[in-house]
Amino acid sequence: MGSETLNPGDPAVGVQEKGGSSSDSQDVDPGPKSEVPSDTEAAAINGDAPQKTKKSLAFHLSFIAITFLSFLFSLDATTQAVALPVIAEQLHGTTLQSFWANIGYLLCVVVTLPLYTAVSDVFGRKPTLYFGIFLFALGSLVFAIAQNMVTVVVGRVLQGIGGGGMDLMSEIIVADMTTLQERSLYLGLLAIPTAIGSILGPTLGALFTANVSWRWIGWINLPILGVSLFLIVVFLRLRPIDSSIASKLKRVDWGGSFLSLAGITLFVVPLSWANSLYPWRAWETLVPLLIGAALVFAFMMYEFKVPKQPIFPLRLFHSRTVHLTLLGNFAYGASLYSVLQYLPLFYQAVTLRTAIGAAVTLLPTSIVSVVFAVGGVIMVGVLGKGYVWAIIMYWVILTVGSGLLGLLGENSSASMLLGLPILWSSAIGALMRLLHLPLQASVSSVDDTGLVIGLLLVVRLLGGVVGLAMSSSIFNSVFEASTRHLDLMGPLAPLRDASQAVSFIPQLLNVNLPPETLDPVLQAYATAMRAIFYTMTGFSGVGLLTALFTQDVSLKRTELGRQRFEN
Structure with a gap:
């Protein structure tokens, strides 16, 4: 452990969006500044990168x-x-x-x-x-x-x-x-x-x-x-961080932590079971959902007015780029978790593959996702021409790719089953890290980087929970409508309850029924999952809109984080 301790007066280096108006940054609290910046910080202020070590x-x-x-x-x-x-x-x-x-x-x-x-x-x-x-x-x-x-x-x-x-x-x-x-x-x-x-x-x-x-x-x-x-x-x-335990305990925003914990819990839990365990209109869904929403609102009001060191201070929300990027991350989370959940199920339910067989079919998709997750963000650093162009490009690809997933069906060729998801996976992989850059570049003080990362992940995962809740509701509703006219007897009897349709998927391989009886059920699965893919296309379109109005913030900053690595 290094002997140097954290100085709470480390300077904050302000940034401003290229081409942005002054209103985009007028509410920024630049934080405390020391009288004499270090060599690294002075180089950052003057726009000169220090020599790489x-x-x-x-x-x-x-x-x-x-x-x-x-x-x-x-x-x-x-x-x-x-x-x-x-x-x-x-x-x-x-x-x-x-x-x-x-x-x-x-x-x-x-x-x-x-x-x-x-x-x-x-x-x-x-x-x-x-x-x-x-x-x-x-x-x-x-x-x-x-x-x-x-x-x-x-x-x-x-x-x-x-x-x-x-x-x-x-x-x-x-x-x-x-x-x-x-x-x-x-x-x-x-x-x-x-x-x-x-x-x-x-x-x-x-x-x-x-x-x-x-x-x-x-x-x-x-x-x-x-x-x-x-x-x-x-x-x-x-x-x-050099301070006493008592001092640290006083600095933690306990009130905000409790409100966020209670509010987010009561908000996301009913979202996760809506139309799965309980109907949307049931009191078990509506009551905790409304209480949770009220507590989340109370948390935001509390954070802006009460604590001296809030979890998510107002200065993090100083610009249009921050707001748009958070909305984009919400849409990204919805698309990521929903398609990851239902695309493998599509291969199992509609093309009657085993879980391992579905994973093998999606192997090219998986490889492409990894390649673009690495290459997308590194490419931005190598080219050094900003990142908004890349974010826009991949949102376009994700929107198109999500829509193309709707073309998959029970009669799709092997090339379609292998190839169509690749477009979606290339964009979802690239955006995984690219969407971090606008927020991290927009903070006025490097010491706020940890806070903004936490904010990003909370919003992204909230998008995932909302996306999964919507997908579950859409799947159950469409599947029920698609099977209402079918005579679900014998081994297919559990499918009369649409909420059991997902858990029934592994049993489809062992159902010994003629094609004229089984095929309409497989088509119902395909129709329900297409509805999810088209919904995620809409979420991707929202993400694209956020990117179109996002502005580049310079990445040429060289100061290290508040708990920097010490050799």
């Missing part, structure tokens, strides 16, 4: 440890859904327990991100990261040894709480370790494990479940976490 071995080993954590977080977000039917069957789980086991991970990530953001800015990145790693490891162990569905749910909840901290701290630490000028490279590299984890998740979940045991979904995390923790403890040396 070679990264140390400790820096690279620390970065590798962070990539492992990003991989595990994204892997666990997608592995368990494939194995859930088998888990529920073996442990005699109810529909309600299966629901919470499936959605609990993402919900816990969403609701705890604001709290992690507030705590890490006061107590430091490493203690907060350690807490997330501990909970994620504990949750993985609980999941692996579970003997009933209640224990599975508890394990997933612990993994979600810990995984949210791991993911957020990984991105914030990378931002602290790098300058804005070089960050596009490291964001691109960090996208590799994130994309690979998201894509490999369903395949690994299916392989473990079919060939070993679903419990390995939890066991596999522990040795990787051990290696990552060792590297972080030994090599990750961040500038410490």
Whole structure:
């Protein structure tokens, strides 16, 4: 650990959007300024980049440890859904327990991100990261040894709480370790494990479940976490925050943390079960949804007026680019999580592939997503001509690609099944990190980078929850309308309840029915999923509109984050 302590008076270097009006930045609080800037900061102010220094071995080993954590977080977000039917069957789980086991991970990530953001800015990145790693490891162990569905749910909840901290701290630490000028490279590299984890998740979940045991979904995390923790403890040396525990406790925005935790929980939980466990009009959906919305509004009012160090201070929202980029991230989250959920199910339900067969069919899509997740953001850094043009281009591709997914059907050729999703995946991969750049470049003080990353991830995951809720509602409504005239008897009787249609998909392979009976059911699945793809096309169109009115902010800033890496 380095001996230099954090100086709360580190200067903030202001930025202004190219071509933007003065109103775009007039509300910016530039923060405290020291009288004499350091050499690095002076170079940044004068527009001259300082001489690049070679990264140390400790820096690279620390970065590798962070990539492992990003991989595990994204892997666990997608592995368990494939194995859930088998888990529920073996442990005699109810529909309600299966629901919470499936959605609990993402919900816990969403609701705890604001709290992690507030705590890490006061107590430091490493203690907060350690807490997330501990909970994620504990949750993985609980999941692996579970003997009933209640224990599975508890394990997933612990993994979600810990995984949210791991993911957020990984991105914030990378931002602290790098300058804005070089960050596009490291964001691109960090996208590799994130994309690979998201894509490999369903395949690994299916392989473990079919060939070993679903419990390995939890066991596999522990040795990787051990290696990552060792590297972080030994090599990750961040500038410490020098103040007493009592002082730190007073600085945490506890009121805002409680309001955000309660408000987001009550808002997203009914969204996740609407039209799945309970109808949209049921009091079980409407009452918590309205209370949650009221608490979220109260949180925003509280943040702007009460705390001295709010979780998301008003100065973060100083420009049109910030507002538009947040809206774009919301649309991105809706498209990402919804299509990732339903595209593999499309291949299983409509083309009657196994879970592994669907993963193999989507392998080209997966590879392209990883390549563009890395190449998209690195290309911006190499060309050095701003990033808005790239964001616009990929939003266009995502909009077109989402619409083309609607052409898939039960009679689609192999080339269509393999090729059409590639366009969508190239754009979704590139935008994964490109949408970070406008927000990180827009902060008036480098010390606010961690806050703005937390804000981005909260908005993106909220978009994911809303997108999944809308997709579930659309799927159930369209599937029910498409099967209303069908005579669903015998093995197809469970499909009379549209909410059981997704869980019934694995059984379609074993239904021994003539084509004239089964084909209309497969067409109903295709029609319902097309409706989801077309809805996500609309979300992508909203994202494109936000990009058209976004302005470039210079990336030529060289100051390091508030807890910079120390050799």
